[in-house]
Amino acid sequence: xxxxxxxxxxxxxxxxxxxxxxxxxxxxxxxxxxxxxxxxxxxxxxxxxxxxxxxxxxxxxxxxxxxxxxxxxxxxxxxxxxxxxxxxxxxxxxxxxxxxxxxxxxxxxxxxxxxxxxxxxxxxxxxxxxxxxxxxxxxxxxxxxxxxxxxxxxxxxxxxxxxxxxxxxxxxxxxxxxxxxxxxxxxxxxxxxxxxxxxxxxxxxxxxxxxxxxxxxxxxxxxxxxxxxxxxxxxxxxxxxxxxxxxxxxxxxxxxxxxxxxxxxxxxxxxxxxxxxxxxxxxxxxxxxxxxxxxxxxxxxxxxxxxxxxxxxxxxxxxxxxxxxxxxxxxxxxxxxxxxxxxxxxxxxxxxxxxxxxxxxxxxxxxxxxxxxxxxxxxxxxxxxxxxxxxxxxxxxxxx
Amino acid sequence: xxxxxxxxxxxxxxxxxxxxxxxxxxxxxxxxxxxxxxxxxxxxxxxxxxxxxxxxxxxxxxxxxxxxxxxxxxxxxxxxxxxxxxxxxxxxxxxxxxxxxxxxxxxxxxxxxxxxxxxxxxxxxxxxxxxxxxxxxxxxxxxxxxxxxxxxxxxxxxxxxxxxxxxxxxxxxxxxxxxxxxxxxxxxxxxxxxxxxxxxxxxxxxxxxxxxxxxxxxxxxxxxxxxxxxxxxxxxxxxxxxxxxxxxxxxxxxxxxxxxxxxxxxxxxxxxxxxxxxxxxxxxxxxxxxxxxxxxxxxxxxxxxxxxxxxxxxxxxxxxxxxxxxxxxxxxxxxxxxxxxxxxxxxxxxxxxxxxxxxxxxxxxxxxxxxxxxxxxxxxxxxxxxxxxxxxxxxxxxxx
Numbered sequence: 001x002x003x004x005x006x007x008x009x010x011x012x013x014x015x016x017x018x019x020x021x022x023x024x025x026x027x028x029x030x031x032x033x034x035x036x037x038x039x040x041x042x043x044x045x046x047x048x049x050x051x052x053x054x055x056x057x058x059x060x061x062x063x064x065x066x067x068x069x070x071x072x073x074x075x076x077x078x079x080x081x082x083x084x085x086x087x088x089x090x091x092x093x094x095x096x097x098x099x100x101x102x103x104x105x106x107x108x109x110x111x112x113x114x115x116x117x118x119x120x121x122x123x124x125x126x127x128x129x130x131x132x133x134x135x136x137x138x139x140x141x142x143x144x145x146x147x148x149x150x151x152x153x154x155x156x157x158x159x160x161x162x163x164x165x166x167x168x169x170x171x172x173x174x175x176x177x178x179x180x181x182x183x184x185x186x187x188x189x190x191x192x193x194x195x196x197x198x199x200x201x202x203x204x205x206x207x208x209x210x211x212x213x214x215x216x217x218x219x220x221x222x223x224x225x226x227x228x229x230x231x232x233x234x235x236x237x238x239x240x241x242x243x244x245x246x247x248x249x250x251x252x253x254x255x256x257x258x259x260x261x262x263x264x265x266x267x268x269x270x271x272x273x274x275x276x277x278x279x280x281x282x283x284x285x286x287x288x289x290x291x292x293x294x295x296x297x298x299x300x301x302x303x304x305x306x307x308x309x310x311x312x313x314x315x316x317x318x319x320x321x322x323x324x325x326x327x328x329x330x331x332x333x334x335x336x337x338x339x340x341x342x343x344x345x346x347x348x349x350x351x352x353x354x355x356x357x358x359x360x361x362x363x364x365x366x367x368x369x370x371x372x373x374x375x376x377x378x379x380x381x382x383x384x385x386x387x388x389x390x391x392x393x394x395x396x397x398x399x400x
Numbered sequence: 401x402x403x404x405x406x407x408x409x410x411x412x413x414x415x416x417x418x419x420x421x422x423x424x425x426x427x428x429x430x431x432x433x434x435x436x437x438x439x440x441x442x443x444x445x446x447x448x449x450x451x452x453x454x455x456x457x458x459x460x461x462x463x464x465x466x467x468x469x470x471x472x473x474x475x476x477x478x479x480x481x482x483x484x485x486x487x488x489x490x491x492x493x494x495x496x497x498x499x500x501x502x503x504x505x506x507x508x509x510x511x512x513x514x515x516x517x518x519x520x521x522x523x524x525x526x527x528x529x530x531x532x533x534x535x536x537x538x539x540x541x542x543x544x545x546x547x548x549x550x551x552x553x554x555x556x557x558x559x560x561x562x563x564x565x566x567x568x569x570x571x572x573x574x575x576x577x578x579x580x581x582x583x584x585x586x587x588x589x590x591x592x593x594x595x596x597x598x599x600x601x602x603x604x605x606x607x608x609x610x611x612x613x614x615x616x617x618x619x620x621x622x623x624x625x626x627x628x629x630x631x632x633x634x635x636x637x638x639x640x641x642x643x644x645x646x647x648x649x650x651x652x653x654x655x656x657x658x659x660x661x662x663x664x665x666x667x668x669x670x671x672x673x674x675x676x677x678x679x680x681x682x683x684x685x686x687x688x689x690x691x692x693x694x695x696x697x698x699x700x701x702x703x704x705x706x707x708x709x710x711x712x713x714x715x716x717x718x719x720x721x722x723x724x725x726x727x728x729x730x731x732x733x734x735x736x737x738x739x740x741x742x743x744x745x746x747x748x749x750x751x752x753x754x755x756x757x758x759x760x761x762x763x764x765x766x767x768x769x770x771x772x773x774x775x776x777x778x779x780x781x782x783x784x785x786x787x788x789x790x791x792x793x794x795x796x797x798x799x800x
Binding site: 012017038040041044045052057061064065067068069070071072073074075076077162163166167169170171172173174175289290291292294295296298299300301302303389390391392393394395 | 412417438440441444445452457461464465467468469470471472473474475476477562563566567569570571572573574575689690691692694695696698699700701702703789790791792793794795
């Protein structure tokens with residue numbers, strides 16, 4: 001008996017289940033493992049021996065799982081300590097692996113999860129356990145090193161771009177319009193906010209401002225430019241990452257949450273609300289709406305990117321092939337060969353190249369004033385989201 | 401030369417443009433009017449003679465307009481005063497109608513807009529103007545009298561149900577889950593919040609609580625039941641209308657916005673945040689997420705209900721036929737003949753039956769404790785939203 005085990009970790013995405021299913025179906029085809037076991041709730045569930053044999057699912061259930069958002073195997077936020085700190089946990093894990101004839105363990109997750117892959121594979125090598133440990137990347141944040149982009153990001157980018165376009169049109173219907181602010185996820189890296197650059201109307205960028213954690217926030221320059229834009233168009237559309245920071249590294253959200261008294265109104269602490277407070281404090285307008293996309297950007301499978309869904313499955317298959325070839329301590333990745341026609345190849349990298357590292361949004365793709373994304377970035381984003389809706393309105397405010 | 405004029409008013413919906421296009425295409429077919437003019441930005445634009453000849457659009461542009469959210473002709477929030485108060489405005493309007501050979505005016509909107517239809521048609525009759533004034537219903541709130549349901553509502557209901565299902569699955573992935581609160585629109589009537597009853601997983605209702613403006617909010621009973629549910633499931637999913645009120649008629653949002661100090665943290669004033677504060681104040685848990693759907697529920701055309709889109713177009717056609725038959729002061733409506741198979745007929749009612757009135761969510765469809773929607777309501781909702789996504793997860797927390 002030679003089984004494998006797959007588990008999910010960290011925040012959900014629209015396509016995290018597609019990786020597990022891709023791996024399961026690839027194994028069904030090549031028969032490398034007797035069973036594909038799912039460890040429920042990540043490494044937490046594995047430590048409780050909470051397993052599920054994926055072959056118990058009917059073909060229809062497998063297909064439904066593939067097209068289901070949220071972590072269908074359950075998830076956890078559990079960071080494995082170093083084996084020098086907590087050796088018992090490692091001993092327990094490899095004992096469980098042994099008792100369940102687990103030849104290979106696959107962990108689907110972001111840079112924290114790939115740290116687990118790195119630690120477990122190193123421990124196995126050092127202690128002579130013949131178990132392969134490999135990773136499958138996942139995160140809507142798109143902040144993993146080496147990989148061109150992460151599964152989950154394309155769907156989140158498509159969702160953000162779609163919502164930005166739709167709410168942009170919505171925000172322009174009156175003669176007397178206001179300021180619309182969308183807050184995206186992305187505490188350290190601005191890829192999600194930046195993907196709003198995909199939202200275009202009449203060939204022009206919808207967002208007047210796209211604010212990223214990587215660009216120190218110049219409040220005075222921002223307020224001045226918002227005022228200028230509002231005076232000209234009677235409308236401003238702003239996309240802000242939750243992680244936007246002042247030059248001293250402090251989050252906008254944190255600062256404004258504390259200072260709500262000085263602005264005379266309460267703040268919840270989100271970046272969007274902080275920006276609203278700044279605009280009000282500068283007397284620009286009081287007609288401001290804030291939309292925090294919250295979990296929608298990671299779970300709105302109803303607007304999935306088909307390319308993302310397909311690639312996520314193929315990365316599961318790639319991981320299976322890595323293990324079958326005897327590899328360990330690797331993460332399945334994709335490398336972009338060409339933007340147009342879009343072409344990627346599937347290969348792998350050492351988990352140590354990904355674990356605990358963050359890939360920031362490139363400075364050269366930010367406009368010189370720091371307030372938007374350059375057109376040059378589009379060729380990177382366009383293929384990942386796939387087809388966006390196309391809309392047409394006729395009143396003049398929309399055609400500005 | 402005999403023209404007609406169509407304009408849009410109030411908040412956008414996903415399908416408001418489909419009514420204008422339905423009217424335009426029906427006229428193209430039967431040739432009743434020489435031109436279909438679009439009045440830009442509602443009655444405000446009409447008063448400025450801000451017109452657009454819809455035949456200037458190519459077939460492709462007409463189809464794009466049909467499938468575009470937001471008010472594609474522009475909108476306004478302008479309530480026509482009584483003609484005894486401001487007669488000049490009426491004189492100006494009918495002068496404009498005359499100079500542009502406008503034989504018929506169609507106003508697409510909710511109960512305020514149908515008040516305009518009622519006033520203008522009465523004024524025309526009283527003053528001998530041979531102009532027909534008819535209304536086309538529209539509102540995501542679904543709060544118009546006589547009509548079985550309003551165009552725009554089905555798409556909003558589909559969007560809310562989809563997002564509730566997706567965020568419900570998202571909120572259950574950990575072993576240690578929390579409380580998730582979704583806030584919908586609906587200040588007076590709870591139809592939008594109630595449509596969350598469409599979100600079901602494994603045949604069971606996702607939302608533990610659905611709170612409507614029509615049901616006086618019993619804070620003590622609510623806190624006790626949330627605690628009981630959370631103690632049992634370690635998870636609670638709540639949908640709340642923005643208009644939820646205390647028995648004294650005060651909005652939850654308003655109260656909590658003022659009382660943020662006593663709870664020790666700032667509040668923005670939304671119903672969702674007020675409920676979060678209540679849950680925290682009762683010491684139930686601090687793991688609470690609030691998602692305010694904001695404008696998404698009215699503009700997310702990417703998740704449009706096909707039935708809603710089709711019916712919206714047919715109501716435009718019905719209004720055209722009303723005018724062609726010489727009717728005035730009417731609103732095109734739909735009457736439900738059967739739930740399953742779903743069947744509606746298109747007819748009309750006097751604008752006075754709709755103007756300034758509100759259709760509340762039926763008390764008999766609310767559960768006895770006031771905290772959820774009865775199964776009996778499903779047969780009303782199901783056909784309006786059309787097909788919802790189907791999902792499948794395997795970990796036990798999802799199958800509770």
